[in-house]
Amino acid sequence: MITIDQVSRHFGGIRAVDDCSFNIQAGSITGLIGPNGAGKTTLFGMLAGFIKPTAGRILLDGRNVAGFAPHRLFHLGLVRTFQIPHEFAEMTTLENLMVVPPRQAGERVGQAWVRWGRVRDQERAVRARAEEVLAFLNLTAVRDERAGRLSGGQKKLLELGRTMMTDARVVLLDEPGAGVNRTLLAEITRAIQALNVKRGYTFCIIEHDMDMIAELCHPVVVMAQGRVLASGSMTEIRKDPRVVEAYLGGMIDPEPASGGAAS
Amino acid sequence: MDGGVGLLNYGIFLATLIGIYGIVTLGLNVQWGYTGMFNLGIGAFFAVGAYITAIATSDPSPSHLGGFGLPTVAGVILAMIGTGLLGLAICLVTITLRTDYLAIATIGIAEIVRLGLKNEGWLTAGVRGIAGIPRPVEGLVPGFDALTYLGVVLAALLLVYLAIERLYRAPWGRVLRAIRENELAAQAAGKNVVQFRIEAFVIGSMAMGLGGALYAHFVTFISPEAFRSEFATFLVWVMLIAGGSGNNRGAVVGAVLIWVIWSGTELITGRLPEDWVTRAGALRVLMIGVLLQVILLTRRQGVLPERPPRPIDE
Numbered sequence: 069m070i071t072i073d074q075v076s077r078h079f080g081g082i083r084a085v086d087d088c089s090f091n092i093q094a095g096s097i098t099g100l101i102g103p104n105g106a107g108k109t110t111l112f113g114m115l116a117g118f119i120k121p122t123a124g125r126i127l128l129d130g131r132n133v134a135g136f137a138p139h140r141l142f143h144l145g146l147v148r149t150f151q152i153p154h155e156f157a158e159m160t161t162l163e164n165l166m167v168v169p170p171r172q173a174g175e176r177v178g179q180a181w182v183r184w185g186r187v188r189d190q191e192r193a194v195r196a197r198a199e200e201v202l203a204f205l206n207l208t209a210v211r212d213e214r215a216g217r218l219s220g221g222q223k224k225l226l227e228l229g230r231t232m233m234t235d236a237r238v239v240l241l242d243e244p245g246a247g248v249n250r251t252l253l254a255e256i257t258r259a260i261q262a263l264n265v266k267r268g269y270t271f272c273i274i275e276h277d278m279d280m281i282a283e284l285c286h287p288v289v290v291m292a293q294g295r296v297l298a299s300g301s302m303t304e305i306r307k308d309p310r311v312v313e314a315y316l317g318g319m320i321d322p323e324p325a326s327g328g329a330a331s
Numbered sequence: 332m333d334g335g336v337g338l339l340n341y342g343i344f345l346a347t348l349i350g351i352y353g354i355v356t357l358g359l360n361v362q363w364g365y366t367g368m369f370n371l372g373i374g375a376f377f378a379v380g381a382y383i384t385a386i387a388t389s390d391p392s393p394s395h396l397g398g399f400g401l402p403t404v405a406g407v408i409l410a411m412i413g414t415g416l417l418g419l420a421i422c423l424v425t426i427t428l429r430t431d432y433l434a435i436a437t438i439g440i441a442e443i444v445r446l447g448l449k450n451e452g453w454l455t456a457g458v459r460g461i462a463g464i465p466r467p468v469e470g471l472v473p474g475f476d477a478l479t480y481l482g483v484v485l486a487a488l489l490l491v492y493l494a495i496e497r498l499y500r501a502p503w504g505r506v507l508r509a510i511r512e513n514e515l516a517a518q519a520a521g522k523n524v525v526q527f528r529i530e531a532f533v534i535g536s537m538a539m540g541l542g543g544a545l546y547a548h549f550v551t552f553i554s555p556e557a558f559r560s561e562f563a564t565f566l567v568w569v570m571l572i573a574g575g576s577g578n579n580r581g582a583v584v585g586a587v588l589i590w591v592i593w594s595g596t597e598l599i600t601g602r603l604p605e606d607w608v609t610r611a612g613a614l615r616v617l618m619i620g621v622l623l624q625v626i627l628l629t630r631r632q633g634v635l636p637e638r639p640p641r642p643i644d645e
Contacts, residue, residue, distance in 0.1 A: 154513050156517075157513070175503050177498060
């Protein structure tokens with residue numbers, strides 16, 4: 069579905085992403101892991117159009133979309149979330165979701181002035197959809213709360229909720245589990261799986277929580293210093309000595325006694 | 332009896348100017364209140380609107396371009412189109428820059444317009460100004476010209492209010508608030524941020540142009556002197572902040588409040604001892620400045636703070 073072909077991004081002398089290539093298969097939940105500063109978020113930024121690649125191609129359904137503006141990619145079905153939640157703080161939780169659906173008639177000045185009936189009908193549909201998403205994410209209780217007042221975990225859910233307000237095909241999640249307690253983490257994991265199966269979303273997930281990656285993702289791509297180090301199933305990744313050295317080695321015992329969860 | 336009529340006339344005069352400033356403040360509310368776009372060139376948009384309709388509707392004169400003797404309605408529409416295009420041009424020039432630069436660009440435009448009005452004599456008659464701008468409803472109700480024109484201004488204010496309030500409550504306004512809150516997230520939500528910004532800025536500019544045009548037809552004589560930036564830009568900003576940025580009713584309330592106070596300070600400074608009179612203008616600005624400080628300290632969000640709009644579908 070997405071082919072990342074020799075993509076690079078340099079910031080001055082720093083090669084944040086350096087000649088990076090891999091695929092995201094349609095219907096997959098692809099994990100993207102690697103130590104801090106590996107270039108994962110920069111790569112996400114390029115996939116979603118927020119950062120222009122210095123070199124390389126990004127193919128979406130065979131079409132080179134490198135350098136497209138974020139809103140164009142959004143309309144092609146590619147949606148991202150942020151590592152640090154970016155909510156609309158002074159707007160209600162419900163409004164945060166209702167703003168998302170594309171091509172609302174009422175977003176056009178002329179339509180809002182002369183076709184109020186149509187705008188109102190659409191608004192009803194958008195509200196219904198937003199209510200559904202809130203219910204799905206257990207956020208109904210904070211529906212009319214200003215989003216800036218939500219807890220960290222609720223903001224994470226809201227980030228995920230935004231991707232559900234559009235007919236997304238590929239969703240890029242940047243650390244959906246960071247700073248989230250175990251219960252909420254399980255909830256987010258469940259939501260991702262449900263969206264993958266029921267709605268057919270393709271996911272690419274950056275995450276440091278290895279349990280979550282192991283549970284959700286196949287394949288897993290490992291990046292280090294701007295490059296792809298390895299890819300494969302979590303079991304294969306764990307055995308790869310280069311990965312252990314570059315990443316897991318710094319965090320866990322290189323040879324876990326029973327191959328248990330790394331965290 | 333004479334005193335009573337004088338007071339009534341003064342009241343009509345005051346109300347007409349309040350109506351005009353109300354329209355301009357609503358325009359700024361779309362730019363700043365909804366979208367967070369900083370415009371320090373309000374005076375320029377106001378002046379351009381006034382001059383366009385002046386040139387379009389006044390009788391032919393050798394001292395400036397035209398006039399073309401067009402009907403007032405045509406002049407006002409041209410003024411709105413002209414200021415809209417000016418707003419569009421500023422947006423297009425600053426589009427690749429960060430939004431802060433818009434503020435700087437608008438100061439630059441204001442200065443260009445001010446110097447242009449003064450020096451491009453063939454177009455604007457320079458410092459002599461343009462006289463003989465028609466009053467549209469003259470003689471419609473004999474003896475009540477000022478009152479009829481007040482009616483026109485208030486009708487325009489109401490229309491602008493309704494048009495802008497509807498946009499605020501529509502998804503369009505929601506997108507603008509989202510952009511103001513978090514531009515990155517608005518982009519991630521698939522919004523063409525640049526396009527929405529341009530729309531907001533152009534609509535706000537057009538309201539300012541409309542205000543300027545109505546002003547020209549009200550005073551029937553305009554010169555560069557009438558568009559000093561402390562009148563237009565500074566006062567309109569104070570009106571919006573005092574009334575409640577992001578709240579259209581607040582914008583209108585702010586226009587009423589500040590214009591009444593501003594006019595009131597004229598009465599006060601008029602009674603000052605002689606050696607103070609020369610400083611009266613500066614003193615008035617100072618008083619408004621102090622008032623703004625008081626408002627910001629006591630009611631930071633203005634008299635009528637911004638509130639999420641009522642749902643449109645219930």
